[in-house]
Amino acid sequence: MPIQVGDKIPDVTVMTMTAEGxxxxxxxxxxxxxxxxLFSVPGAFTPTCSxxxxxxxVEKASDIRGKGVDEIVCIAVNDAFVMGAWGKSANAEGKVTMIGDGNxxxxxxxxxxxxxxxxxxxxxxxxxSMIVDDGKVTHLNVEAPGAFEVSSAEYMLNQL
Structure with a gap:
């Protein structure tokens, strides 16, 4: 069963890219x-995602942070190298934390x-997309297959 509003984020290990690797x-x-x-994309460098x-x-980062968000995180089932490169190409550094969920x-x-x-x-x-407060899901927006509506930065801004 998918995670629901009110649930805690499961404790697993993911990867981020640093200057040291x-x-x-x-x-x-x-x-x-x-x-x-937190927002999830099907894949780095794919058309709608990119x-x-x-x-x-990236564009709305300061607006989102202005509504009380401490960190913006992007995850994808890609490795940390790909997520790091994608973040650099999208000028996400300092705005969006890129996380690889490679496995x-x-x-x-x-x-x-x-x-x-x-x-x-x-x-x-x-x-x-979801808003997570101290590990607990407070808002959850799952797209219908092929759609891009409820997981956008603009949609999230309206929820904050």
């Missing part, structure tokens, strides 16, 4: 004591995976 991060540490705007989803959060551990634990095999992608994460 990939660094493991426990989700319990990533979300502890903070209000986090043209609309990530750029929207899909967090995505599966959230119950929000999808099968992208028909597109040559394998198992990926659904497109969604």
């Amino acid at each position: 990939p660094k493991p991060v426990k989700t319990s540490e990533l979300f502890a004591g903070k209000k986090v705007a 043209a609309k989803h990530l750029p929207g959060f 899909g551990d967090l995505t599966k634990a959230l119950g929000l995976e999808m099968d992208g095999s028909g597109f040559g992608l394998g198992m990926r994460g659904q497109r969604f």
Whole structure:
């Protein structure tokens, strides 16, 4: 069953890219004591993700933080190297924390995976966004397959 509003984020290890290379991060540490705007994309460098989803959060980062959000996090079932490169190409540094869920551990634990095999992608994460307050989901917006409406930065701004 997918995660619901009121649930705690499962404690798994994901990866972020640093100047020294990939660094493991426990989700319990990533979300502890903070209000986090989390969004998931099916894949780095894919059309909607690169043209609309990530750029929207980069562009609206200061507005989102102005509504009390401590950190904006993007996850995808991609490795930390790809997520780091994608973040650089999108000028996300200092605005959006790019997290690689390379094995899909967090995505599966959230119950929000999808099968992208028909597109040559394998198992990926659904497109969604959520607001997480001290590890607890307060808002959850899961897109219908192929849609980009309720997980956008603009939609999230209206929820804050």
